[in-house]
Amino acid sequence: MSLFLAHGFEAVTLDAIAAAADISRRTFFHYFDSKEDILLAWESEAETAFFVAIADEPEGRTPLETVRDGLSKVVCRYETDQAMGIDRLLRSTEGLRARKQGNYERKEQALFAHLIARWPNPERRRDLRLTAMLAIGALRLAAEEWSADGGQRPLIAYLNETFAGLGSGPHAGFGVNKPEDGITPGGNKT
């Protein structure tokens, strides 16, 4: 990690990593499947904590509320300096950016599976799939904004705002005619 932070992800070869870790190049691949996995493995530790948290959430709430509250209790884990450094590296190359998004999708699928186990009613299946998308999407947007702001305010603040926006925002009244509410559209096309 310190090598990556110092010289960038691509500039550090596997030979350098192996040398710094005092292992052979070949042994490295017994611990990680790829160079990219070094960054990705880091993140997956917080994932189990997340699922434990939502499992511990009380019943009697909607799935999205449950996930939101569970998320709120674990997001602080992402707020370390390490996490910010990793996040910066994950945005440094196209392959890593893609891997990061792929990880979000994995999380989404895993969350969906958890939600189905907790609310097994088949009629709700589609709602739960949407819930998983919304929750992970909200987490992703919150982390994005937090990172863009340089982490000045705590991550949980962004998360709360994002979820609040989900409740009162763009699709509250979706399907209902609520045209523009006084805001002049300023498109430049046509």
Add this chain to the structure above:
Amino acid sequence: MSLFLAHGFEAVTLDAIAAAADISRRTFFHYFDSKEDILLAWESEAETAFFVAIADEPEGRTPLETVRDGLSKVVCRYETDQAMGIDRLLRSTEGLRARKQGNYERKEQALFAHLIARWPNPERRRDLRLTAMLAIGALRLAAEEWSADGGQRPLIAYLNETFAGLGSGPHAGFGVNKPEDGITPGGNKT
């Protein structure tokens, strides 16, 4: 593409591709940045059509409605046999799955930029970011379900259902107490 469909993505080497295309291996890299780009470049053609479509949408509707209607008019482009084959290939390796998700994120950002240009009111910025996330998320879920069903029903049917679910679904009444509405949670974890 036919080589990939016949033997799988990883089994086809660049030498084979270059030979089949009657060009040298080196020349290949003047047309594509990587082997993966062959699959990804395909998809980007439909992307411009999408943005033209939402630009042509009439004013006076909410951003999410505008994007939904624009999307409805171009999703049929994804419904070719080619697209289904590509989609299958994109799920065949971890790297490609990640690249696909990364592409969705790129689309989301591009859509966000379009929405900002059309509704430049700064107060709406966060809503527009959410709108972009919801719209691309809905597209992603619709395509996922369509693909899982083997493309029996038309893609637009899944898209309509997904957007309808967004309006009446998991977060309609988010924040309002609407506990379980008679559905017994059947979690297996405590």
Add this chain to the structure above:
DNA sequence: GAAGTTATATGCACTTAGTGCAATATTGCA
């Protein structure tokens, strides 16, 4: 049509990620 100029195609050598296999070192245990 010849000369020159630009863009495209190619060959070659090279770096690096990643894998398979067999050999070696290390650890744990009876």
Add this chain to the structure above:
DNA sequence: TGCAATATTGCACTAAGTGCATATAACTTC
């Protein structure tokens, strides 16, 4: 100590991707 399981290593190999110099095609201008 002896043995078995596991971890580590070296080596040879494949394949992706890059830099550079060169050749070939295409296009312009006189």
